[in-house]
Amino acid sequence: MGKFVCIHGHFYQPPRENPWLEAVEVQDSAAPFHDWNQRVTAEGYAPNAAARVLNPAGKIEDIVSNYQRVSFNFGPTLLDWMAKEKPGMVEALQEADRVSRERWGHGNAMAQVYNHLIMPLATRRDKLTQIRWGLKDFAHYFGRPAEGMWLAETAVDLESLELMAAEGVKFTILAPHQAQAVRPLEGADWQKVGPEGVDGSRAYRVSTPAGDIAVFFYQGPMSRGVAFEGLLDDGARFAARIKDALPGGENPLLLLATDGESYGHHHRFGEMALAFALNRLEQDPEVQLINPAAYLEAHPPQWEARVLEDSSWSCPHGVERWRSNCGCALDPGRGWSQAWRTPLRQAVDRLLERLSAVMEEAGGALFKDPWAARDAYVDLILDDSLEAREKFLGEHQSHVLSPEEVMRVFMLLESQRWGLFAATSCAWFFDDLAGIEAVQNLRFAARALQLAGELDGGGWEEEIMGILAQARSNQPGEGDGDDIWRRRVAPAKVGPRRVAAHAAISGVMGEEPPPEELFVYDLISSGHRHRSNLGLDLSWGKLTVTHRRLGRPHPIVYAALHTGGHEFLAQVAYDPGEWDPVALEQPVEPLLRMLDQRGIRELMAKSLGGDAFTLGDLFLEGRRSLAQEMLSRTLAGEFDLARNLYDTHRDTMRFLQEINVPRPKLFEALASAVLAGELIQLLVGDPRSLSPGRLGEIVSQARELDLNLEGPRVNRAVEEALSVEVAALAAEPGDAMALERAGAILDLREALSLDPNLWEAQNIVFGLAQRLGRQNLTEGLAALGRRLNLDL
Template identity: 45%
Template sequence: MIREPGARQSVVVHAHFYQPPREEPWLDLVEREASAAPAHDWNERIEQECYRAVVAARIPASDGRIARIANTLEQISFNVGPTLVEWLEREAPATWAAMLHADDKSRQRHGGHGNAMAMPYHHSILPLASRRDKETEVFWGIADFRRRFGREPEGMWLPETAVDDETLDVLAAQGIRFTVLAPHQVESPPPFGLPGKYTTRHGRSIALFLYDGDLSHGVAFGPLITDAVRWGNAMLARPTPAAGPSVVSIATDGETYGHHHRFGEMALAAVLNRLATERGVVIENYAAFLARHPAEHPVRLVENTSWSCSHGIERWRSDCGCRTKPHTDQAWRAPLRNGLNWLAGEIHRIFEAEATPLLSDPWRARDAYGTLGPPSHLPVRARELLEMERNALRMFTSCGWFFDDIGGLETIVCLRYAARAIELAGADGPRLAAGLRDFLAAARSNDPALGTGADVFDAALPRHPGPIRAAAGYAVVRDLAPDRGRSTVGAYLVGPANDDVITVRHRRTGAHTEIRTQVRRPARTRPEVDLQPLPAGDGRVLELGDLPEWEAEEARRAIRRELQALVLSDGDRERLAGGTADYRAILGEALLRHLPPDPALLNSADVERMVAALDLFELERFPMFFDAQTRYHALAVNGPPGVRRWLLPFAERFGFAASLAQEFGA
């Protein structure tokens, strides 16, 4: 039920949850991101620090124990970027289910008006996009919201709140009733937080809510996020009219709560708990407020502005001075923007020319591609062209320009999407790659070692094609751990055509390849795969490090089991299982057992087991055991000639320079 009338002040807290697409586009898998350690990648780390926390925020009791746990999204307005939702649904389904539940609960409480807002599909800066691309991004975002939340969106959050008249016209044309902007993005905003009514040049209307800039800054960057009492008092201190409605709202990145600020979700829960007890205050969402108080105050838009660049939208196309680290320059932003704009224009021309004979309306087909999924009934080339367009949209993800250097993780992801679009362009690919490199050559990294954007682009390209990597991963797992094989390797469906031929089919495009494979093991820890595309193609040899991550790890597990069976005693396994000894220490002790201290005993040493122990150290990437090095050195340097001849070939594996063998060799 709606708590109205009599509410003196409405309060809305909005959280914008978003992560860029992190999947590399050839296998469509999220690779390990070392900077996110100990987590696998930044999505995983932020989910642990923030997303699961905001849906299960702890509210402490007076004795410091937990009084209760609250899903804060049941009380606040929020949006979740579609590229993040895609990851959450797959990798953190319980967290995503709690987000959906929060919207459902809010609809029950607010007369059908849910807390969740939609967002354009990719986090691109819409004022810098063509109208056609704006329309597709909004269309995909609405369709994704409808599919996941089971209702039509009333509001849409704009990436970086970047706005111009055409963007608002596109939103209004697709049925969006409101968006949220920063206070400096309109002239003469309405009083008391009331929504403004904006009419586009085409005569369409949309409501604009303006968040409180000072309060939002205090939460996003402190000190309010660290003091829930002060935060609540600041919101309650905002002026209200003698009669009539008012709303005070704040808007921040959702990652504020737990990721940017540890325990920020607890501060949020505490503030909501306190405000809920205040007489005359109602905590609600923008849609519910708008349903009771339609926008009536005409406002003028300050176009080409955003919430995160004081220079408008220059952060995404020029060296405007916005940066996260001092003493860096961002002159690279302009050639990156110009290069990708040029590439997009070329891609769109190829799409229209090639798709017109295959699709009755290519651009409507592109809109449908983001809503209905890969159309399996279409010919392969039509599906490749649609996938090319998807990557041409993904390469404009705003994070590629937001940070300080063209060699950053986010920019590399955008360049990979550009490379995938080029690859799908077919015969024009080499020309497009050369043209993009010409633009990127003018974009210099702040790190001299990285060179120019052209160098970064080349370094971002995969060493091996996606089908080759998928086939190699499948072949190695089938050989080393046949019970662990799987038929889906990232973007590909993989299976046997016959004993040594593997068939690989792209799940989106349907492109099909047959590859003859042979697994070899020149060293026990280093399997290799010979691959020969059929009927004719360039043969390749892939090593363990070239495989998709899951398949590489399954291969390592199989090799580990094989080596441990040779190296570890029953007692070692008991100690390891019981947690009474460190794994590396156990391996070191096992190595010492097979490296007797007395040279006279070396004749009875089990060389195979000693080598297997060395293999395990290599596989686990452990530094060599100190005592094993000491014993090896004593034997290799002081032992009789026969012992030295036997041991010195292992010098490098024990961590010694190759010169040791030359200096003390017999």
């Protein structure tokens, strides 16, 4: 008996992978982070796994996982990215689910339809795939069947609930206005739900042709308050508002549901407000925290509901936001039109229709049941090992497939995968066709078209682009959907030769052979040669490029030339079979001796044939990396020159300062750059060579010249160096040198008024204190913890 509180967080980012590389490329709008997944993780997801609880003096008295006390779902595509890039986050979520199962008998984690498409706008087959992929992804990470499932944008129709119920899903969460009518189970008359929404203090049963499913309707006003009205500005006020809003009745439930990004990303320190509120509620004898599955078992539905078909939580017009110019916009003040949404929806729907036809025809010749094979393909998305592939084929192939047929199988399934991704909701949610979300969906569509076109002869692209031409961006320079496709989608396409060109150009300056792996491609090199003379570098050889998921090998011959500076050239062709890398050695030598660049280019083109590629043809990540390497080489000598200039004129500048004469701004910029550069080199180098004395010298010089060295690169170097030292202490608490270096880094921070993020170092030292027991910490470790703002 009591009053129950559940806070649900829907944690989600759209899939951002380049579909040809299966990697998220750098996104400048997310700076200083590599991409938006990295940024939102750092600002929100990770802080919620280690939320600070402060004492009245502002010291950290506890670090807690909010995930252990709230209901949550993470988008499957986001979880897949985390498993590769941030495995510690996945472990934190798994631990939270385990702890909540021990506490309440049911885990906090819920599943989600796979790639966040709007279910009422999908076909029955696509809905079923979304549900089955989402459930399998959940079981893969959490080691148990999901009890609940989140619908993208809570967009619902009865068919989606029917399919969820048939797959064993016990409940979902909807917005209060998505209930159309309710009544007690005893069979009373239906009561129409008014504009204020349904009573969300209980669970409801919804009957479907496949069986019943429970629905929770979250509390609307306070959920909006968390997202939009500053409730997370004060954890105490948040807790008080929850307590005041607790409903009456028998065993009532107050369920809040918000985007998980509210807690830290959208509202800085929102995770701390959430942690404080949860602590306050846990200490209240009248309140019990709970998750939906546990509440459902203890208090099964006594009422039933009818849901409002084709409704969602974020569009008052139903699901029109994802197919029409309904008026919903992130920034209505701009006056932009969303008329582009309709042709974009039509183009994606047409794509999915064509892909479905290919699945029926080509898949029918390969599989016992093409759609069952597609539903099972998520197993290979999660585990693409040879054993998993053999198991998949053994279960689904209609006959023993030839190697060529096996390649067709995976081309077909990959086209289905990227076609579904093209329907991800985010493309329509934002305000313009030229936004990164819509362009991302178009790239998914292009990849699906490319793969399916090889299976049935293609010819669809012009049809799709004809529909897209009716969609016009609000930004005059962007044009229509056809323009955006040709300018921002088509150039992103990748084939085996471009992969080979990237590998060859990336390695030529460093005299390195092609790597064994490049994104989602496996590379096997043979006959690699390299020659150089007076800054002219030439590499050539053979490569076999194989897409890991498709399994189709492409024999390729290549040559790469670096003429110095920013000029790179690669000549790449499919291997004709008789080409021998050794045969190129004799004609190359005299051309290199004479530095005959033109002759080398002509030899490359004549010997290999194929196509020429330049630095601009490299993938974005490779372009950035190679440009950085060129700059580093160029600037290495310049830094020494700058250091000499600084040393030569330092005394003069100090004298000018002493007699109150302004120093030249050029010198100040030079001095700041030199000292910051040396500081970064010291911090990111070998920790054993980090000299507290040298750090002190840099501090003294900066102070005497009144220089400000604070900046993102210096702060990041301090963060990394400090984390290395405290990690060494966690491994060996008696490491006196690591303790000394950590102290010196904090001295540096204070002396130069730097502002690094101490989050990771605080987590490590707090964990060490918990492991050893605070009373067992040496005075040195305790003092270090106090300097990190820990209450030790």
